[in-house]
Amino acid sequence: MNDAARKLAPLAKDQAEQHYREAPNNLEAEQALLGAILVNNDAFYRVSDFLKPVHLYEPLHRRIFEISGEIIRMGKTANPVTVKTFLKADEKVGDLTVAQYLARLAAEAVSIINAEDYGRAIYDLALRRSLITIGEDMVNIAYDAPLDMPPQSQIEDAERRLFELAETGRYDGGFQSFNDAVALAIDMAGQAFERDGHLSGISTGIHSLDGKMGGLQRSDLIILAGRPGMGKTSLATNIAYNIAAAYEPEVQPDGSFKAKNGGVVGFYSLEMSSEQLATRIISEQTEVSSSKIRRGDISEADFEKLVACSQMMQKVPLYIDQTGGISIAQLAARARRLKRQRGLDVLVVDYIQLMTGSKKSGENRVQEITEITTGLKALGKELNVPIIALSQLSRAVESREDKRPQLSDLRESGSIEQDADVVLFVFREEYYVKNMEPRDEFDPKYEEWKMQMEKVKGTADVIIAKQRHGPTGTVKLAFQSEFTRFSDLADPSFTQYEH
Template sequence: MKAPIRRVDDASVPALARTAPHNVEAERQLLGAILVNNETYYRVSDFLEPAHFFLEPHKVIFERTALMIRAGKTASPITLKTFFPGDQQIADMSPTQYLLRLASDATTIINAEDYGRQIQELATRRNLIRIGEDMVNIAFDAPVDMPPRAQIEDAERRLFELAEAGRYDGGFVTFSDALRGSIEMAAAAFQRQGKLSGISTGISSLDQRLGGLQRSDLVILAGRPAMGKTSLATNIAFNIAAAYRAEERPDGTLETVDGGIVGFFSLEMSSEQLATRILSEQAEIPSNKIRRGDISDAEFEKLVGASQMMQSVPLYVDQTGGISIAQLAARARRLKRQKGLDILIVDYLQLLTGSSKKGDNRVQEITEITTGLKALAKELNTPIVALSQLSRQVENREDKRPQLADLRESGSIEQDADVVMFVYREEYYLKNQEPQEKGTDTWFKWEEKFNRMKGIAEVIVGKQRHGPTGSVELHFAGEYTRFSDLIRDDHLPERHE
């Protein structure tokens, strides 16, 4: 008796024994359609690249066809054949014969985009297979110095890049593409309220100096303890999240129109402490009173009203302390993929760790962190605001306004940052300089200066790639830790009794 014939299911065949997903017929018909009618190219040029084609000759044909069409020339089997050696063989045919066959296989222009999308999707599946095979191979033969966490983060990075439409392989872009993006940015800034090219901080005087927070920029916000750098960061984060407004694109995805989705890495404070601080800012009730429960019925109602308004704000907090720059990048990619992300805030830079072993040079570790943050800002196409401490040498100077040289491990921070801002409050230093004897000339001079500087903070823009440096004066309400635009008495409209 013969043994029963067993059908081998595809799922039991090793991945390497299977043919990668592809559709050669779709590739041939799309290329033929482009050769017959060059206008077809513009239906797929936004998303289709040579690397998406499965067969190597098809990659070359699409690339050379695109070059001719972009140069304003007609691409046809006859004009294209001169770009191939006469003795070359494509599927046992000469280049001319193969190009003519493509033209005869042409699909209609109506179906061109569908064919292009399928070719792109099959390329994405092939890349997924490649990433999966690499994960398996590395997991089997992992080097001793590569922990599983590092492999997970690397795989997550590659998957994120693949999820970002068409950007998996990277590479150069033409200057004309970059120029088009620049013009679109300028047009958007012209049409946007406030004429900003970047994301508004919610503080107009700061926006005027910076033009908003620019995409892919690394912004360093530095200051000595008690200057208010975390307060300014939380103010900006909440202002952006509260202003968030999005519109639906034709493909069903959301496009941010105003404000943005905010990711906040709070490496020093817990999420509850951060929420209490923001609640204090919005309800205008001192945070120490909120923590003690020392509030009136009216203040409690204000708290409830503020908390209800804040419920729907797209502000996401990660309170994990001591994470590495690689872990931060992986979590930021995950947030962008799952919820969206328009700006990332890191409080603060010196609490991050690099991949270096403990005891290694701290300056090298900070260099790795700032380089990683800048690369992440470009990858996510979002601004990253990283807070930074200043060295103690500020306290030894008579003029305590911070400078670029005061940044801890300043070399890499200053070099990698697109914008460096310092928060400075002279009121803080004057408070500690009050003369012991009241009523003297010295005390009255001190009192006059203290009253003049009370409630005033200075944001010093020490470096800016896209614009001028200089200072911006803001109002600082210390009891609520809130920054806002400064309105001086001499700028108020004239009063009429």
């Protein structure tokens, strides 16, 4: 053996000993937990809210846990005798048959009191195994450098998988049993019953709108569209502030917080700066005109109002991101981060046409908008929050006699209309009537115009043009233009009618 070979020999031996690393697991903890469940079925309910069969390392243990859970949920008793009938009789565990192994688990069972501790240990090890899988995938993809996954895409994919793992303890997606889906639907109905106003979704703070929509539903993409000057940003700002101001947290069993009423709001303001947005909200809350606030044309009493309002607003969980031209990937990454750090219940994007797609070569604007709306819909489902996305309307509205918007007026409408769960149009007839004022007040048409103006002054229509789980129709609201505030009309009989 030459010198080089002699030097490499011990190194090769060390590497051979080190190269095999077993994935983190604790079979003794799994055995102890299963034994506790087989002896006393109450142990199952101590862990069933967070521990799933997939979290156990040993395949046989997974099957025992799954079968025991199904038996217990049916109101029957899970013990070595009832569980063994669902497992292969000829299966061996070392020298033991399955029946003998189940009996051994029960015989050596620890106290039910320790069940939750064992469950947590198993769950944490499962998370570590998932982290190793994600880490190995990251390393392998980075080494391979595939053309269809540039580094930026890999970062986004890793961030998404890590977020899902942090949120739910699993990142594999897959099918959900109808049983689980029904349980979720019943839970939602129960929460709606307990929540203020008995809404299944999050209240917008505008009762007549809530009456039609049942609040903002989780994972819905809500498109709020209108021509410039109609007040779509004002309505979005009003709703965002109402939700944030109504926020009432409730502590969950695992120590995290969940919104009992209202919610934490993330607001992407691509058009206005955060300072302009704050000025609008202060104006709406204090009833001091925003133009006066900007000019400093305010009295001492008004200034005191502003200070008191700003102190109250500091506690409101409304977070503003004013990055212009943000891409859908950046927006998703920041939303995930906000949800992890502060919580997130509603997302507002003002507005779609100011966002950018991934700009693949040869892609036109329609394809880019399609990518953005599809991305927003997917993000809403991933984060389980409603997303209110504002959109512009095409100029076709202006050339028509009837200025009321229709679904076909949505710019690049195909994808926006298709991906949206709800489409709302803001329409203020007052804006158009005001522009038709006759120049001469002695004109015979002036009185007619004046009467029409009186009829529409201070009102706005929110047209529900599409709604997957509710009626379409129109909701009439009050609008105070000097404070950019939408609210319910004083006369409830005048509020809404259905198509």
